[in-house]
Amino acid sequence: MENKIAVIYKSKYGATKRYAGWIALKLDADLYEVSDIGKKDLKAYDTIIYGGPLYIGKIKGIKFITNNYEYIKEKNVCVFMVGMREFNDEYINFTLENNIPKEITDNIKIFYFRGKMNYQELSLKDKILMTGLRVSISNKKQSDISDDEKMILEVINKPIDYIDKKSIDILLNNVCSNNEEL
Template identity: 60%
Template sequence: MKNKIAVIYKSKYGSSKRYAGWIALRLDADLYEINDIRGKDLETYNTIIYGGGIYVGKINGIKFINKNYERIKDKKLIVFTVGLDSKEDNFNKLIENNFNKEQLENIKVFNFKGAFDYSKLNLIDKFLMKGLKSSIDRKSIRDLTDDDKIVLEGFEKEIDLCDKKSIISLVENI
C-alpha cells in the first residue's frame, strides 16, 4: 500500500506555507491549510506532517494535532516549526512545552528558519517584537548572538532565511 501523506500547516506570515508547499511537492502529498481539513479526514493518511510558526513559545496551530492525537497516534507523525531562533536549548524547551511525554516519543520534530519583516507584523506581534528588541538592545555588542543580529536587522528590512534545502532531512525521514 502506498504511503498516503498529508501536509498540514498554519501560517501567519507565509514561511510555514512555503515549507509545507515544498514538502508536499517533494513527497507528492496532499496539502492542507489547517482550516481546510477536519480531524476525521486524517484517518485516511499513513503519514501526517504538520507545520507552524513559533510564537511566544508555542507552535502556531499545534492544538489541532493535540486535539486529534488519539485518532492519529499510530501513524507516522512529523511536526516542523518555523522561526528565527536557532538555539538548541530553546528548541528543546519549545518541544517540551508543546507536547506531552507520549507525544514526544511518537512525533519527530524539525526546525526550519523563517522570515521576519517588522513592517508586516500585526499590532500585537509588533508589540512583542519591540519587547524582544528592547532586551537585545540592553546587551553589549560582543554579547549579541547571530539570532539577535538577525532580529535587529529585521526591524530595518525584510530578512528571509527560508531554505528549500533544509527540508531534505524531513523528506529523508519519510
C-alpha cells in the same frame, strides 16, 4: 501499498506555508491549512505531517496534533517548526517540552526549519512586541547581546529571509524511508 500523506500547516506570515507546499509537492501529498481538515479526514492517511511557526515560544496550531493524537498515533507522524533562531537542540527541546506532551514527542519525528521576517509586514501587535524587544535589547551592554538579539535589532531595518528549500530534504528522506516499511 500506496502511502497516503497529508501535509497540514498553520502559517502566520507565509514561511510555514511555503515549506508545507514544497513538502506536499515533493511527496505528492494532500495539502491542508489546519482549519480545513478535521479528525474524520485523518483516517484516510498513513502519514501526517504538521507544520507550524514558532511564535513567542509556542508552535502555532500544534493543538491539532495533540487533540487528535489518539486518532493518529498508529500513523507515521512528523511535525516541523519554523522559526528565526539558528538550530539549537536546547532551544528545540525546551520548545517541545512547552508545546507537546512527552508521550507524543517520543512517538513522532520533529524537524526545525528557519523562517523569515519583515518588520514592515508584521501586524500592529507584532510590531509593538518587536519595538519592546528592541528597546530592551538596546539597554544591554553590546558584549551582552546574543546573536538572536542582534538579529532582532537587524530585522527592524531590513527583512531577513532564512528560508531554504533544501532544508526539507531531511524530512523528505525520513518520510520516504518510512514509506518503504509500509
